[in-house]
Amino acid sequence: MSIWGAVTKTLGGAKVKKLFMILGMFLSFTLVAAACGSTIEDAADTATDAASDAADAAEEVVEDAMEDDEEDAMEDDAMEEDDAMEEDAMEDDAMAEHLGDGSLGTVVVEAGAEVQIRSLNAISGDVAFLGVPNQRGVEQAVVDYGPIKGFNVTSGQGLDDLCSADGGQAAAQQIVADEQIVGVIGTSCSGAATAAAPLISAAGMVMISGSNTSPALTSDQQGNAGPDYHVGYYRTAHNDLFQGAAMAEFVFTSLGLTTAAAIHDGDPYTEGLANAFANAFEELGGTVTTVTGVAKEDTDMVPVLTEIAAGSPEALFFPIFQPAGDFVADQAPSVPGLENTTLLAADGLLNDGFMGLAQSEGMHFSGPDTRFGTNTNESTGVSAEEFLATYEANNGEAPAAPFWGHSYDAAAMLLDAIDAASWVDGDGNLNIDRQGVRDHLNGIQGYSGLIGTINCDDFGDCGSQKITVILHNDSGDIPGSLENVVFEYAPQ
Amino acid sequence: MTTAVRAKGAPRTGVDWFLLVMRVGLIAFIVIGLLGFVAQQIDPTNAWATWRHGDEGAARLSWAQFQGLVVTGLSQGAMYGLIALGYSMVYGVLGFINFAHGEVFMIAAFTGFIMSTKFDQAGWWDSGAFIPAMLFTIVVATIVATIVAVVMERVAYRPLRGSPRLIPLITSIGVSFFLQNAVILLFGPGAKGYAPFPDWLDKDRINIWQIGESDTGVPEYLLSVENKKLLVIVVAAISMAGLWYFVERTKTGKAMRAVAEDKEIASLMGIDVDRTIVTTFAVGGAMAGIAGILWGILFKSVIATTGFLPGIKAFTAAVVGGVGNLGGAMAGGVSLGGAEALAPLMVLDPWGIEGPSQLRDAVVFTLLILVLLVKPTGLFGERLSSEDRA
Structure with missing residues (x-):
């Protein structure tokens, strides 16, 4: 007798059907839960008028611009110190001059090893048109930027966020398991970011997205953090x-x-x-x-x-x-x-x-607004036109979606931040202060990128916010x- | 036979009470929803509507909009019905659910995509040769689907004949994954668009008897159906009628019914059981093939996972109609398609549920639960072989 027959006989046909029925009920409840569970209210709460905050933003810019000057000065000092250090091995001074207080720990890159960052974008499935140009933008920025204090940088194998919460979470777990990673450029999709950001944030890393736009990930532009905002999250894309x-x-x-x-x-x-x-x-x-x-x-x-x-x-x-x-x-x-x-x-x-x-x-x-024209990234000196020429030469096609420039700028900003928060110790190892990376990104004002002028607000919104129809x-x-x-x- | 589990006179158990509450609750929910719909059609700001929707009340559907819903539900349901036939026939004969059947449907839709783009390149698609090209596409897609179904039976299921029925069931899930991934490998994971259909098929409608004009000056008709949806419904109806004739009136059909009833006795009567089973798969595959092309005409795009959801819903339709019962499968498909199109606006919306269209899939499975609760053998009763009834 078959197993099915045996089951049917022992339980009676009707019981089997009940089993099916309960299974069916479970299925449909899951569906209902999935449909209702999304953050309707959250989104509604955060989605408030955007235009009225212009005044606030303007005030902030003035204040932050002043801080910015100080910071630039600091950076310059740090760089000079680095040079000096190589000659004089004045470690203590150099350590004192980098950004960050060490509260999130440091990443030690041994001499000869590479600085690790990652690209996390939707590179397969229906939304690959968006993620693939993002990833290529990151890779190109790493090449254009060159080494940091003599250490090469790698974005490793491009990771896939699958444009879903599941994909974002799985990739983020993989990332936080590797303590050498300093930061992540991604995700492509806001849905993936809501799952990835908490993990990346808790691990002390930073995450800069070139194409997340959901207001929930940063703030309502009225000074209130969005429900999915986590410290260490930034984006160069606009807020929706x-x-x-x-x-x-x-x-x-x-x-x-x-x-x-x-x-x-x-x-x-x-x-x-x-x-x-x-x-x-x-x-x-x-x-x-x-x-x-x-x-x-x-x-x-x-x-x-x-x-x-x-x-x-x-x-x-x-x-x-x-x-x-x-x-x-x-x-x-x-x-x-x-x-x-x-x-x-x-x-x-x-x-x-x-x-x-x-x-x-x-x-x-x-x-x-993708009319980037001759905008130039100040860290790499590459203009949007040059970027596109290289992109087409390397990949045989033009980018299929508009966020390549945002991802490029995001990667260049991260590399700048690593530069500002790191020092080379007496053994020739590169030390990167995780808090320092965040400090640098928090202070970005008036940064010139491919997408235009970039200013980071208190909740990680750095985009130029220019929209065209x-x-x-x-x-x-x-x-x-x-x-x-x-x-x-x-x-x- | 949920009610028959309890012997006459035996006390009701907790489960019985629970099922009774579920039954009454679900039906009450639907009836109240429908009444609410009728009420808001008459007066959008009645007490119920303002309670559920706020002071502005509910939205009223025009006759043309209501018709659009019914027609879309029918055309969708006709496709579910066609796919469900394959599930139902295989279940009737072999007693297992062939989960890979949805993939046969998807492969037919893909074949249609390939044919349509090739014909388009050859310049046949938008010229006077469209109709022969379309007919040829339908024939080829149906043949491909038939071949896939037959090969599937020969390679994956025949070696397992005689093993416990759980084994071919699990095998069929494996076959389903195999076919899906094979298509992804061959054509990539993205959606593939059909070459544009001529306007007379894709955009034009048949209008009968003008009854007035909408506020914006668009004429309203007593009956107005898009040509493509009418085509889908007509082709599906003809296919179903043909299948019914084949099963009920031909010798091969009689052999199929005999094999479904009892394989051993059928073979004693001189029926070639293996051959009959192959025929069953072939006919089921052909029906899925036709459904695949109809899908292409309606939605003009196909993706490797196209077969999954319609497959599951068609299987649900087969259960709703009564497993093994061909008429039931058709009726189940149409009622499921209709419910899916109408229930969000006619039942869920009057309750004030936001975004009711997102719950379409839940509607389908809730309907399945309801039918199993009220009439566990499906709407038209099961037709199972003697060993299944034992």
């Missing part, structure tokens, strides 16, 4: 409060539309941005008819679009990813009530894969669409 505000202002003032709806997919990035947009839009005087969610694997969007159509919005903002975004853009015009609705998306869909689809034509996209008219001419800027936004 600004992107949401930019899109809202564009829709309300430039397009002159007064009703709008938004779709997210439960991911912290999409949810944060959808809510930031909704709040900013209402703040401007518009009406938000619906903010709702889809599941990432959904293909049939008619039900969710019908839910939205019931409120008859004039604009629909869906800051989500592929492939769900493909289906929303394709199916929206066929849903009664959305025939003439203006479709808008954000930087998650601002890539060749989506913009090459016929259904993306006529849509508006918000995203970071483009109009995409031709799926066959994506570079042309990227140039077709119809709206510019800068918070100050």
